[in-house]
Amino acid sequence: MAKHxxxxxxxxxxxxxxxxxxDLKQEAASRAKNANNVEFQVPQDCVEDLLGxxxxxxxxxxxxxxxxxxxxxxxxxxxxxxxxxxQPQEFPGVAHFHTMxxxxxxxxxxxxxxxxxxxxxxxxxxxxxxxxxGSTGDIIFIGTSTPQLEEIFYxxxxxxxxxxxxxxxxxxxxxxxxxxxxxxxxxxxxxAICYELTQEYQDELHRPAFPYKFKFKFDGCPNCCVASIAxxxxxxxxTWRDDIKIDQEAVAGYVGGEFAPNAGAxxxxxxGAFDIQKEVIDLCPSQCMxxxxxxxxxxxxxxxxxxxxxxxxxxxxxxxxxxxxxxxxGAKAPILDGAQMGSLLVPFIKVEEPYDEIKEVIEAIWDWxxxxxxxxxxxxxxxxxxxxxxxxEMTNIKPVPQHVQEPRHNPYIFxxxxxxxxxWTRDINKFRERHQR
Amino acid sequence: MAFISSGYNPDKPMENRITDIGPQKYDKFYPxxxxxxxxxxxxxxxxxxxVLVHVAESGDEVYTVRCGGARxxxxxxxxxxxxxxxxxCGGYVRWTTRNNVEFMVxxxxxxxxxxxxxxxRKFDGxxxxxxxxxxxxxxxxxxxxxxxxxxxTPATDASGPVKATLDELFSDFQNHRLPAQLRVxxxxxxxxxxxxxxxxxxxxxxxxxxxxxxxxxxxxxxxxPLAIAACPTAxxxxxxxxxxxxxxxxxxxxxxxxxxxxxxxxxCPSMPLADQEGDGIVLMVGGKxxxxxxxPKFSKVVVAFIPNEPPRWGTTTATIKRIVEAYAAGANKYExxxxxxxxxxxxxxxxxxxxxxxxxxxxxxxxxxxxTWRQSTQFKF
Ligand code: HEM
Ligand code: HEM
Ligand code: HEM
Ligand code: SF4
Ligand code: SF4
Ligand code: SF4
Ligand code: SF4
Numbered sequence: 001m002a003k004h005x006x007x008x009x010x011x012x013x014x015x016x017x018x019x020x021x022x023d024l025k026q027e028a029a030s031r032a033k034n035a036n037n038v039e040f041q042v043p044q045d046c047v048e049d050l051l052g053x054x055x056x057x058x059x060x061x062x063x064x065x066x067x068x069x070x071x072x073x074x075x076x077x078x079x080x081x082x083x084x085x086x087q088p089q090e091f092p093g094v095a096h097f098h099t100m101x102x103x104x105x106x107x108x109x110x111x112x113x114x115x116x117x118x119x120x121x122x123x124x125x126x127x128x129x130x131x132x133x134g135s136t137g138d139i140i141f142i143g144t145s146t147p148q149l150e151e152i153f154y155x156x157x158x159x160x161x162x163x164x165x166x167x168x169x170x171x172x173x174x175x176x177x178x179x180x181x182x183x184x185x186x187x188x189x190x191x192a193i194c195y196e197l198t199q200e201y202q203d204e205l206h207r208p209a210f211p212y213k214f215k216f217k218f219d220g221c222p223n224c225c226v227a228s229i230a231x232x233x234x235x236x237x238x239t240w241r242d243d244i245k246i247d248q249e250a251v252a253g254y255v256g257g258e259f260a261p262n263a264g265a266x267x268x269x270x271x272g273a274f275d276i277q278k279e280v281i282d283l284c285p286s287q288c289m290x291x292x293x294x295x296x297x298x299x300x301x302x303x304x305x306x307x308x309x310x311x312x313x314x315x316x317x318x319x320x321x322x323x324x325x326x327x328x329x330g331a332k333a334p335i336l337d338g339a340q341m342g343s344l345l346v347p348f349i350k351v352e353e354p355y356d357e358i359k360e361v362i363e364a365i366w367d368w369x370x371x372x373x374x375x376x377x378x379x380x381x382x383x384x385x386x387x388x389x390x391x392x393e394m395t396n397i398k399p400v401p402q403h404v405q406e407p408r409h410n411p412y413i414f415x416x417x418x419x420x421x422x423x424w425t426r427d428i429n430k431f432r433e434r435h436q437r
Numbered sequence: 438m439a440f441i442s443s444g445y446n447p448d449k450p451m452e453n454r455i456t457d458i459g460p461q462k463y464d465k466f467y468p469x470x471x472x473x474x475x476x477x478x479x480x481x482x483x484x485x486x487x488v489l490v491h492v493a494e495s496g497d498e499v500y501t502v503r504c505g506g507a508r509x510x511x512x513x514x515x516x517x518x519x520x521x522x523x524x525x526c527g528g529y530v531r532w533t534t535r536n537n538v539e540f541m542v543x544x545x546x547x548x549x550x551x552x553x554x555x556x557x558r559k560f561d562g563x564x565x566x567x568x569x570x571x572x573x574x575x576x577x578x579x580x581x582x583x584x585x586x587x588x589x590t591p592a593t594d595a596s597g598p599v600k601a602t603l604d605e606l607f608s609d610f611q612n613h614r615l616p617a618q619l620r621v622x623x624x625x626x627x628x629x630x631x632x633x634x635x636x637x638x639x640x641x642x643x644x645x646x647x648x649x650x651x652x653x654x655x656x657x658x659x660x661x662p663l664a665i666a667a668c669p670t671a672x673x674x675x676x677x678x679x680x681x682x683x684x685x686x687x688x689x690x691x692x693x694x695x696x697x698x699x700x701x702x703x704x705c706p707s708m709p710l711a712d713q714e715g716d717g718i719v720l721m722v723g724g725k726x727x728x729x730x731x732x733p734k735f736s737k738v739v740v741a742f743i744p745n746e747p748p749r750w751g752t753t754t755a756t757i758k759r760i761v762e763a764y765a766a767g768a769n770k771y772e773x774x775x776x777x778x779x780x781x782x783x784x785x786x787x788x789x790x791x792x793x794x795x796x797x798x799x800x801x802x803x804x805x806x807x808x809t810w811r812q813s814t815q816f817k818f
Contacts (some may be wrong), residue, residue, distance in 0.1 A: 111528070115518075129509065150443075226534045
């Protein structure tokens with residue numbers, strides 16, 4: 001018998017999509033039964049109370065979590081989000097209900113052995129409720145009490161060789177697309193660099209030392225499967241500098257209907273026979289392709305590497321061999337001064353261990369932002385306030401036309417004094433010698 | 438509920454403390470066929486919705502079955518996923534960047550058995566535990582946030598509206614009939630934790646009433662300058678207020694300048710603003726992150742307000758469905774929703790989707806607003 005009636009939530013058990021309500025109920029039942037005799041370290045009925053408080057929110061149309069909450073583990077300034085229910089008498093099981101962030105492995109690959117260990121730990125010392133995964137990437141453990149935080153951290157580090165993720169004004173948990181592990185478009189090993197930089201900057205991740213949060217994300221190509229360009233202060237997007245590789249026989253395979261365009265992504269509807277002119281050549285944003293006499297040609301110099309033709313004909317067209325990544329900076333959500341996507345800073349950089357050149361750019365950006373960034377000012381906002389030119393200067397990067405979508409149309413141009421012959425120190429009397437008052 | 442120690446000694450907290458070890462190394466968890474062929478994949482095919490095959494230079498194949506996940510999941514469910522992975526996949530499994538679950542096997546026969554097994558698994562309430570889909574030109578999982586389950590600043594719930602929307606769009610999770618992939622995301626307040634500002638369709642929780650001021654406690658609980666600096670429209674200023682017979686430091690909110698973003702509450706617990714009738718949903722459309730053909734785009738606000746209607750948010754899901762159907766009928770092959778709307782013109786987009794255009798949709802935030810008006814005589818009647 002459920003502890004709280006949940007008539008509104010019950011309506012979310014029907015329908016085909018996996019119901020989080022059914023899942024929470026099965027967890028509540030499993031804790032009540034406790035077939036494995038677990039010595040639960042937080043209230044056995046906490047999942048019942050979570051359903052209860054959520055039902056109350058459905059009734060009231062507002063949240064029932066108190067503002068904020070500052071908890072954590074010694075040695076770190078983040079990784080745990082404190083949370084307290086605003087109806088603790090009615091729902092004592094969730095009076096304390098803190099979230100822990102567990103740094104996920106690259107590409108979110110797991111062995112079941114590792115996952116089962118985490119499940120055992122979390123059932124024993126927490127609510128057994130998770131997010132797989134938070135939008136930054138972490139495994140999220142939802143719901144435990146303050147005294148359990150150190151215990152969980154101790155077991156994570158000592159038994160499972162596993163650390164917490166980031167929170168607060170620091171480097172957050174970096175994440176990556178599946179990349180070379182299972183994608184033929186990957187222009188560099190997203191998992192390798194993601195892991196390497198996460199390890200390199202552990203201190204910046206665990207102990208807030210920044211004006212605000214900072215995120216890295218790694219996409220293997222411009223399809224951006226981890227959406228780095230929209231969700232990271234520095235986005236690393238794979239690309240190449242040489243020719244797209246063309247397998248003319250396979251092109252013929254597509255034209256002849258032997259291979260499905262876009263790997264079969266449009267198979268649910270009859271779009272007619274594949275028409276290479278209409279679906280590839282005419283859609284190329286730079287109009288740099290042609291198909292004549294049964295041969296496909298690409299004028300590489302004009303290609304912007306948008307991925308369209310490769311996406312449509314993955315068996316016939318392949319990324320080039322001279323590979324690296326572009327670095328874009330400043331993406332952020334609207335608060336305060338409006339949403340930003342990453343702006344191109346480094347058009348091309350090699351991605352090779354030990355990634356020294358890339359680290360130099362990162363650290364130059366940090367040096368500038370840590371010094372100049374205002375309290376709770378994202379990198380993207382600092383760039384707006386002090387100017388893109390300042391960013392180039394601080395990272396020692398030469399301005400190139402690729403840095404802009406278009407040149408400015410207002411003529412309010414700043415010059416540095418030393419760029420102007422004679423400088424700025426002038427004598428009005430000298431001026432008056434030629435121009436009478 | 439006896440306390441059981443892990444070995445941690447609270448009297449000597451820094452003793453035996455391990456720190457800064459980071460995540461597990463990625464390649465410890467690669468299935469053998471992935472470890473062997475990493476970086477040597479030749480091409481891939483989507484065999485049917487939810488099922489992919491990747492072929493390597495060596496000729497090796499890996500079949501992937503992608504399944505919907507509720508993201509909010511319990512250890513009981515994760516253990517069931519592990520049991521399936523143990524049975525068919527040698528004990529390996531992964532999650533995607535949109536919180537779907539992927540099972541991988543290295544031959545076709547195993548793949549068929551796996552699919553059959555997955556299709557049979559349902560929760561007691563009747564929903565699928567691991568529905569197969571989410572590939573190609575269809576709808577995949579909805580990136581979403583905490584909502585009333587765990588956050589203090591939401592203007593709507595996350596898990597509930599997501600479940601309701603995916604029930605409505607479920608057939609497109611298991612089909613490839615759309616002109617291009619359609620990404621839906623949700624954030625329960627305009628902090629937009631996730632992908633709301635760059636999705637084909639985005640559901641956003643929104644307030645419509647200025648914050649309440651808990652003057653008695655405000656100075657004790659908040660750093661007043663931070664609350665002032667938190668406001669994008671400079672609606673917050675310091676003030677002195679008399680509470681009972683005492684004069685206390687507090688803030689004043691210029692209600693004409695407040696646009697209910699809630700950022701002051703994020704910084705100051707004495708400025709709550711949630712409200713049952715005031716709060717609801719904004720719909721945005723036309724964003725994308727890929728660089729395919731067109732450049733990445735922000736999503737734009739097309740519906741200024743839909744009330745919260747727990748538990749199933751009927752008006753929200755019906756409006757989304759209408760937009761999806763108009764897009765499916767009108768867009769060309771490979772055209773993302775934003776590409777379509779820009780090609781036909783936003784005036785035509787509102788016609789086709791039968792959406793009302795109101796003054797709320799015209800940008801009025803600082804200088805850049807000007808660039809969103811129409812400096813041209815080109816328009817359609
Ligand atoms: C009020 C309740 C809140 C809850 C339940 C909550 C919970 C979460 C969860 C589960 C994540 C995903 C973490 C991950 O993937 O690593 C997250 C991420 C995040 N939260 Fe919160 N959070 C809350 C409040 C806040 C507040 C007040 C802030 C900032 C002022 C904040 C900032 C963030 C940010 C920036 C992220 C994404 C970055 C990251 O995960 O490292 N959250 N939050
Ligand atoms: C300028 C400010 C902010 C930006 C640019 C921002 C951006 C983001 C982004 C891009 C994500 C997705 C995480 C990722 O993929 O890395 C995220 C997640 C998140 N952010 Fe923010 N955020 C901002 C402010 C906040 C604030 C003020 C809060 C809370 C009050 C917050 C709470 C969260 C939460 C809870 C998540 C994760 C949600 C989940 O995984 O359930 N964010 N944020
Ligand atoms: C046809 C070529 C493509 C291949 C082989 C491919 C491959 C993949 C793979 C392997 C994933 C899972 C990644 C992960 O979860 O870490 C993924 C997810 C994703 N891809 Fe692609 N992708 C392709 C095209 C695209 C395009 C054209 C876009 C955008 C326009 C795109 C956007 C995304 C997004 C947003 C996800 C997250 C989806 C999810 O996890 O359900 N992809 N893609
Ligand atoms: S971003 Fe590119 S390389 Fe990475 S998974 Fe997506 S398509 Fe593949
Ligand atoms: S990648 Fe894009 S720009 Fe380059 S040839 Fe192909 S379609 Fe054209
Ligand atoms: S979007 Fe807003 S309400 Fe939702 S989890 Fe993020 S901060 Fe909380
Ligand atoms: S809700 Fe937003 S706009 Fe209104 S006073 Fe607070 S910070 Fe300013």
